[in-house]
Amino acid sequence: MSTYLLQRFLLAGLTLVIVCFGAFSLLRIMPGSAAELMVTDQGYANDIPELRKQLGLDEPIYIQLWDWVKNLARGDLGHSLYSGESITSEVAPRIPITALLGLLIVSVGWLIGVPIGILAAVKQGTVIDEVSRTVAVFFLAVPTFWLATMFLVFSSIWFGWAPSLRFVRFTADPVEHLKIMFWPALLGGIPTSAGVIRVTRTLMLEVLRQDYVRTARAKGLAPRAVLFRHGLRNASPPLVTILGLQVTTVVTGAVILEQVFAIPGMGRYILEAATRRDYPVVQAILLLTATMLVMTNLTVDVLYGYLDPRVRLGR
Amino acid sequence: MRAPRGPRDRGAWEAPVPGRVQKIARAIRRMPVTGLAGGAVLAVFVLAALLAPVIAPYDPNESDTLERLLSPNASHWFGTDQLGRDIFSRILWGGRYTLGASLAVVALSATIATTVAVVSGYFGGKVDLVIQRFVDGWIAFPAFVLLIALISLLGPSLRNVIVVLSFTMAGGMSRILRSSVIVVKEASYIEMARVVGADPVRIMFRHILPQIVPLVLILASVQMGGVVLVLASLGFLGFGIPPPTPEWGSMLSGRARDFIYSAYWLALFPGLAITLTVLCLNLFFDSVRDIIDPRMRGTGRR
Numbered sequence: 029m030s031t032y033l034l035q036r037f038l039l040a041g042l043t044l045v046i047v048c049f050g051a052f053s054l055l056r057i058m059p060g061s062a063a064e065l066m067v068t069d070q071g072y073a074n075d076i077p078e079l080r081k082q083l084g085l086d087e088p089i090y091i092q093l094w095d096w097v098k099n100l101a102r103g104d105l106g107h108s109l110y111s112g113e114s115i116t117s118e119v120a121p122r123i124p125i126t127a128l129l130g131l132l133i134v135s136v137g138w139l140i141g142v143p144i145g146i147l148a149a150v151k152q153g154t155v156i157d158e159v160s161r162t163v164a165v166f167f168l169a170v171p172t173f174w175l176a177t178m179f180l181v182f183s184s185i186w187f188g189w190a191p192s193l194r195f196v197r198f199t200a201d202p203v204e205h206l207k208i209m210f211w212p213a214l215l216g217g218i219p220t221s222a223g224v225i226r227v228t229r230t231l232m233l234e235v236l237r238q239d240y241v242r243t244a245r246a247k248g249l250a251p252r253a254v255l256f257r258h259g260l261r262n263a264s265p266p267l268v269t270i271l272g273l274q275v276t277t278v279v280t281g282a283v284i285l286e287q288v289f290a291i292p293g294m295g296r297y298i299l300e301a302a303t304r305r306d307y308p309v310v311q312a313i314l315l316l317t318a319t320m321l322v323m324t325n326l327t328v329d330v331l332y333g334y335l336d337p338r339v340r341l342g343r
Numbered sequence: 344m345r346a347p348r349g350p351r352d353r354g355a356w357e358a359p360v361p362g363r364v365q366k367i368a369r370a371i372r373r374m375p376v377t378g379l380a381g382g383a384v385l386a387v388f389v390l391a392a393l394l395a396p397v398i399a400p401y402d403p404n405e406s407d408t409l410e411r412l413l414s415p416n417a418s419h420w421f422g423t424d425q426l427g428r429d430i431f432s433r434i435l436w437g438g439r440y441t442l443g444a445s446l447a448v449v450a451l452s453a454t455i456a457t458t459v460a461v462v463s464g465y466f467g468g469k470v471d472l473v474i475q476r477f478v479d480g481w482i483a484f485p486a487f488v489l490l491i492a493l494i495s496l497l498g499p500s501l502r503n504v505i506v507v508l509s510f511t512m513a514g515g516m517s518r519i520l521r522s523s524v525i526v527v528k529e530a531s532y533i534e535m536a537r538v539v540g541a542d543p544v545r546i547m548f549r550h551i552l553p554q555i556v557p558l559v560l561i562l563a564s565v566q567m568g569g570v571v572l573v574l575a576s577l578g579f580l581g582f583g584i585p586p587p588t589p590e591w592g593s594m595l596s597g598r599a600r601d602f603i604y605s606a607y608w609l610a611l612f613p614g615l616a617i618t619l620t621v622l623c624l625n626l627f628f629d630s631v632r633d634i635i636d637p638r639m640r641g642t643g644r645r
Binding site: 039043046049054057058059062065162166168170171172177178182184275276279280284287302303307310317318322325 | 477480483484485489494495496497498568604610613614617621626
């Protein structure tokens with residue numbers, strides 16, 4: 029294992045520790061007004077001292093921290109104030125739903141984005157290039173929640189049809205489950221593709237200008253082979269980085285689309301919890317999503333090192 | 344024609360430095376059509392937002408139960424909502440909040456990011472190491488989830504939304520700025536300043552800051568479109584600027600959602616306003632960035 033990889037793993041580990049501290053401090057920086065509303069509006073306790081006891085905030089801070097870390101190590105994320113259930117058992121069935129939605133959104137985004145990006149680069153300066161750029165700029169400007177709402181409204185007005193908003197679990201009926209996921213994935217993939225189009229185009233243009241591409245063309249290699257084997261292969265390391273950055277965008281999209289399409293995933297869970305001021309749940313989801321992000325970035329770094337030996341070997 | 348004199352040409356022997364007016368004129372000539380169009384429409388939107396109290400035909404929050412859910416017509420261009428409020432007036436007023444808030448967010452987050460970047464980059468070594476590990480943790484949280492959590496905790500209000508959004512955005516920006524501070528720091532005149540014993544604070548403010556201000560301005564302005572989108576999304580989810588303030592995103596949510604199938608205009612026009620604003624912001628500031636520094640093409644937004 030190289031120093032590069034070792035360094036990446038160490039940094040990711042350190043970041044995870046900081047993330048844990050950050051999530052831990054969420055309940056501790058809670059302003060009095062929020063605590064008051066948790067008692068008066070939500071009725072989680074009879075008074076504030078009782079609420080603090082319930083949340084374990086009456087203990088000294090180091091004991092709180094120790095308990096939180098100890099429970100995390102056992103996979104215990106605490107209990108929901110609203111339902112009284114264990115958060116781990118509530119969140120577990122939601123993770124695969126959001127994971128699948130996110131995966132589909134990214135796939136759609138790349139399936140739309142990469143071909144358009146390559147096409148725009150190959151046909152640089154032509155009408156196709158201009159159109160694809162305009163499309164990307166438009167896709168980037170459309171709010172997902174509006175696009176989804178317009179889709180629901182106008183499909184029902186024009187075609188008298190609306191996608192089903194009644195959720196079915198994958199285990200109950202895989203086909204129906206995928207049917208339900210199809211539209212949010214498509215609508216979420218559209219804004220995701222905007223970034224992919226731009227980046228693919230830029231990277232391909234850069235690579236296609238290289239000497240080895242000219243050499244490959246000069247020796248009479250088929251244009252397709254030049255494009256994919258010499259072009260795309262060498263444009264791929266930075267594309268992997270974009271994939272890592274997109275996870276944040278996809279999380280945002282998932283939160284919004286799960287709300288619009290009534291999909292009971294993690295995004296909906298945190299929205300409900302934040303609305304109900306169920307902060308232990310909010311805290312747990314913050315921790316989970318941040319952990320996922322750190323892991324993705326680590327994976328990207330490792331992949332980058334694999335795809336680009338210069339990085340791995342320190343130039 | 345004599346060139347207007349810039350602030351730098353004091354002596355007669357110096358070649359006339361192009362003045363600000365000429366620089367702007369040249370920039371406009373070099374700007375692509377899309378950028379110009381975006382800028383022009385944006386100017387109209389800004390003007391409409393500024394003049395909303397004058398040009399809005401109705402009070403944005405005045406409900407008229409006799410005029411509920413009217414479709415677009417001559418007296419209500421964009422129709423009325425479920426409370427009988429004029430949607431056109433609400434969009435005009437909503438533009439004030441959206442544009443004003445996003446400007447505030449961009450300014451505040453740029454300030455935070457610059458401060459962190461300059462301190463971390465200038466001192467370097469252990470200070471940099473510690474600060475950067477905190478930035479690691481800061482940007483590790485998915486921004487949108489963090490926003491929802493913090494706004495729920497602090498309570499949704501115009502001020503809280505602006506502050507929280509600025510902080511969540513500043514982390515990533517400080518990273519980009521820091522690397523440029525490190526480059527600037529190596530310049531020999533900074534070393535000179537240090538050698539003659541200039542105060543670090545003075546070096547940071549007088550010598551480093553002016554060097555990175557153009558980059559800060561570009562990064563910040565390019566992000567404005569994204570900020571408008573996030574503000575609207577937060578409003579839609581109920582964590583933005585709270586009602587009854589006419590906010591574009593929240594006009595599509597809450598009670599209005601029960602009526603959008605029978606009254607499409609409730610959802611269509613606020614969304615169009617958001618899309619057009621973001622589109623024009625992106626088109627305009629992207630071309631400004633490309634003119635100022637063509638190497639920056641494609642940076643600053645994800």
